[in-house]
Amino acid sequence: MRFPFSFQMLSFLAIVAVPGTLGAQDTQPAKEVLFLSGTDKDHTVPWDFICSDGRRSGTWTTIEVPSCWEQQGFGSYDYGRNYHTYGKKYRFSDETGTYKHNFSVPSGWKNRRIYLVFEGVMTDAEVQVNGQPAGEPHQGAFYRFRYDVTGKIRPGASNDLEVKVSKMSADPSVNRAERYADYWIFGGIFRPVYLESFPVEHIERVAVSAGADGSFSADVFAKGLQGPREITVTVTDRLGRIAGESRISMAKGQEKAVLNLNVPAPDRWTAETPHLYKARFVLSAGQKTLFETEEKFGFRTIGIRHGDGVYLNGVKIKFKGVNRHCFWPESGRTLSREIDLMDVRLIKEMNMNAVRCSHYPPDAGFLDLCDSLGLYVLDELAGWQNAYDTEVGEKLVREMVIRDVNHPSVIFWSNGNEGGTNKELDDDFALYDPSDRPVIHAHHRPGNDFNGIETNHYENYYSTRNILNDSLIYIPTEFLHGQDDGGAAAGLSDFWELMWRHPRSGGGFLWALLDEGVVRTDLGNRIDVNRVNAPDGVLGPHREKEGSYYALKEIFSPVKMTTGTMGPPFGDELHLENRFHFTNLRQCSFRWVTVNFARPGDRSNGHTTRLEGIVKGPDIPPGEKGRLRLGVPEEELRRAEGLMVTVQSPEGEDILTKSWLLH
Template sequence: MQPAHFNIQKLRWLIAFSLYLFFNPQISTAQQTHRIWLSGQDEATAVNWNFMISGGRNSGYWTQIPVPANWEFHGFGNYTYGYGGDFDKMNKNPEIGFYKQKFNIEDSDRVNTHIRLVFEGAMTDTQVKLNGKIVGKIHQGGYTKFSYDVTEFLQTGINVIEVTVHKNSNNASIQNSERIGDFWMFGGIYRPVYLEILPQKHVKRVAIDADMNGDLKMDVYTSPLSNGDQIVITVLNDEKQIIGKPVYTKVKTSKDQFLVRAKFNAPKQWSHEFPNLYSAKIQLQKGTKILHEYYQKFGFRTFEIRDHDGFYLNGKKLLLKGASIHSFRPDSGRALSKDDILQNVLLMKEMNFNTARPCHYPPDDYFFDVCDSLGLLAFDELPGWKIPLNNKEGTRLVKELVVRDVNHPSIVLWSNGNHMSHNPELDSVFFTWDIQKRRPLKNAAKNEDIFANYSPNFDIVDTRYYPSYDSLKRRLKGKHIVLPNEALHALYDGGGAAGLKEYWDALEASKVGGGLMIWALFDEGIVNTDKGGAIDLNGNSAADGIVGPYGEKEGSFYAIREIWSPIRLLELNESINFNGTVQLQNKFIFTNLNQCKFKWKLQNFTGPNEASAGHRTIVSNKVNVPDTPPGKTTSLKLELPKNWKGYEALEIEAVSPKGDVVLSWRFPLKKKSHFAKKLSPPIKLQLSRDKNNPYTFIAGRIKYKFNENTGSLKEVSVDNKTLPISDLPSIFASNTKDSLSLFSLGKVSVQKHENFYTIKSIGANGFDSFTWIIDQNGTLRLDYSYTLPTGNYHYAGIGMKTNAKAIISKKWLGEGPFRIYNNRTNGGLLDVWDIKNTVNTPGKIWDGPEFEGFFCSMVLGCI
């Protein structure tokens, strides 16, 4: 199907502007949190620090490195995958990075202020000095945000920060949980570093629970306040208009945490389809003086897990559909730009995901900002791959994770580690810090007993990974919600969308279907300068993606987009029964189809002899859609012109309320015999039979030679130049044991008719029979039938033998442009496609669409 169309520049501007209006500390004259950036604000704006590394490439001397960045991508240290030889080398010679940077502090930023030094992420153990003095304890853990109170460490004028970062952790629990895994391991300060300048009396943070009905509960964490201070909370909509009434909380005794409740009438609910956001303005006041002003975005929404039933958002049941995703780019590792993150979310929404599972660690905070703004549900996962964190370190990291992310409406579930890294003692820690009491999932490996030694006071969601189809069907007959959090492993052409249709139909049909997360979004290959800049996937370890390392789209991308489309057009049978009306099924959760826009287009395809490929839209018009709530089906009268049968194709385009193309469908309005005529020569040719060889026929410049023992076409030549094709037809089939070799002689006869010849073969090469019809213009037609031996087959069909290297390109009318694979037949769009013979090697070269392979619903073709 056609890709969706997003106005990316507009989206970037809207996200940045909305965040600025709501959350930028400079929009008010009140005293607000002020940031001094010591690094770039993301990977794209990184600034140089002085740097030295202890071992590996370019080690042992001071130079410079951009911050934020993973140092491997700037020529330092060694590339390390999470197991194997490079991993063993990392453990024997741990890399340590030494950073140093000068920065300036104005006197106005030091007087009567409280200053925090914030690290968004550094791998893995981090020690900090300011002006030669150690600041706080070494932070251990590479994926969570941490900060220090540095008020007493700074001076007016020039200051010096020194940071020592250990790629390995000296904490055994952190090392075993975070630094062993089936993914790349990097080192360095890879997320931003900054100072936060606050007034002495200030809001530290807030935690918000705002439900679908407008009930708001907020924990306000502050510096110690005293009698006479006051907290004022005002809620603003996306147009900065105040909704409801301000909420006042007077401080009567010294304390630093306050619970505030409020009620708002009929707020716009947040959902993945309508991501309505609000902003809470929290002011600390002393009399008429505003001591501090703090902003926090949030959404009114209610997410529920109804045990033995399913997931509900704002009272509506839904299946979670998405993929696992790492923070990753081939040439920067885990250090991402804001545009990288935006592109990731747009990519997932284009595939009609409603959920993302950032896995093995929490992503950048900005990832959830974009999910909040554009509408994508998300998990948030405690670091860990295979070995659980112990209680001490796990308790600390759960707090750091939840405190950072608690207010994002897009986050609907926590993950208490990856498979086999679940620590049940940490479940309660999630509930302690999450005011919304979102449930932490236990992720489980394929053969792991998810119910063993685990008895929470809620039902267990069955997340076991990589179920076979039979296993999934059995689990869906049980009583636990089924949500395989890794499934359909997308190694090369396998997995991804291969099998997704069958899996998804089973999930939709079950009472306890919860959803499915495909493994994984990207092929995570790094640009390895030790290998001449080649994309390195550590063999096939990281070749798991629906798309390539840079987001190169493959067949699964389009198939997933079609299977998970929230609008389904029920099948049309070409032109046979079509009367201008189509059936639409609404699979949205909150969107009525009359909120979407539909357009029909009548089109003709380009011919095989034209230089261009594709189609031409001759006439189009909009369609009025009747009231069709979610879950309902409607008949859509297209109001086509009277001569619509004269066109070759009908396209229907569906556009969401946001303006994104949900999907396009294209159907032929002519039978295959119509298109076959396009292959006939444009001029009349004289067919003749070779007098010396009764199985050779000549039509103008073309000569056909048939095998007299089998009846197959063994040679075609044009102007006495032989084309690289032979043995047409041949049966190509592979069963579960081996490929079939079908060769046998047959009974062959030639018969002359008034205007054509026929060559009939019986029992040759595995065929029951086949017949060539050669008309007076030299056009060939083949009728055939065959019966395969009993068995299970990977594929079966007819073809010919050819010298693939001699074929320069192919042009065909059919569903494309990507090939199909086993039970992945969705995703193609009917059109005339023209592809050159280029190399596309899975895991090495991403230059799709592929030239070779099996293609769906081919009507005609030229090579």
């Protein structure tokens, strides 16, 4: 679906503009956003385009933006491990794509600062606005970057944008970190492009730190202050009630201020209770509002207790996690909110509580959903077995953290993968993160622990037990490789019981969520998983549920239901174990159904329902065990052939269904 311009609320208070609709409104005290591209894979805008090599090359035509150009029929396909498969003589396709786009800007933007923002370009981008360089070329595919184009844009007139995109970077370290990797390599402007407009005096960005004790601090970065000013922050809860307020004065030209306040007994953010607050920031001169913006955030405190575990809000937690690529067969790395939402829901349906963004930062909308629906996130700097050099790495760490710093779902920063760690970048994360989240090193060789956490990949059951007997916290950021669904849930039950019971286990992250099968536009649209390299998901490419999906749902269930023999004379008593971290089972409900099973010759298969009921869960705190009587009539237990019990979450979602034969 194409839209000439698209409306979308990003993670800020904004007015989304369509050319000509703002007119002379040059005093809007908010950020205004004008999309030059579409907003996702289903809402695109055609730009002029020419590809240098490969398919459909050498001739000017059009391409949908955002997109991966291979999926639009241009260039050539590469899988990053091909240099392993075919040897070091393998040469990756290195085509360039040149984009041109003409657009108009509202005349009301004449007296405002204007920024050109790219959410993601693979891989190097050279940008010109009206024939002038927008700034230095950007290197690195998965990061939001922006240019101040105030003096280059012509408000109220026609403007020309030209972007030259190189699939392979001019920086060898970027290629080693991002391109020579175990995933499909694409090229193009694959995430949205838009303009941001601000009043001359404005708040550029905010970095929030909010603790479980109700402490709130915000680093506020202002631009263009022309005299003494005041910034006020108002914190509201999910019902819109004011929870706290603070203000601070700023001097002419001052660019940073820190606002502090305290919210008594806040609703804390966890994956089980994803309570979000809003912080509204207002820049003013006397009674006049100059600018306002808002951020969502959560009150929570992350801690690592060395030799003990990972703590959230003072409670030890274990990650039931999975690795996720940003991927869809028809569109490559260009996704949509619907796909992000589907993935978050599927992860939670499997009773997982965590996701590792492998091996690069995801689109920002995915993190919004993790915040609101509740998933713990490992946000990873790219570096698949090789690291960025320090010069480019410092820029990309800054871009990553500035974009993602206010997401309460982000628990750890991950500095690269399996040898893709540049240790000189470890301290950079804290430069932009006032909450000072822990940094980890995801690795596939022992002895690379960092911050008291060992993450070594693909240990077997016995070596896992040996590592846990050491003094480190063990969180494998990859384990039980799911190739052809031969891993993942296979063998997980024993692994998970070991992890759950051992005090120094912090859980782990399965590889991987989905099969990375791409629709090859050069091969009649057949799905290609690059031999054995990419069919390693719990789900298929279109999120088809494979066998592991159903097993994971039971193995990772936060409610364990066991019993002796059901039915007379044993009654209907369940033995329960509460494996939630923050939820009492009295917040859950248990729905029971008695059934008779189909017999040979019956017209229907499966079972028929005889009687059903629902009972509130018992008072069993997290980590404790107890019992529950379902209240099934004794006569029904004698007559029915089976009993099915479904435990439901406080939100009414089915957690797990178990069944027992009664006779």
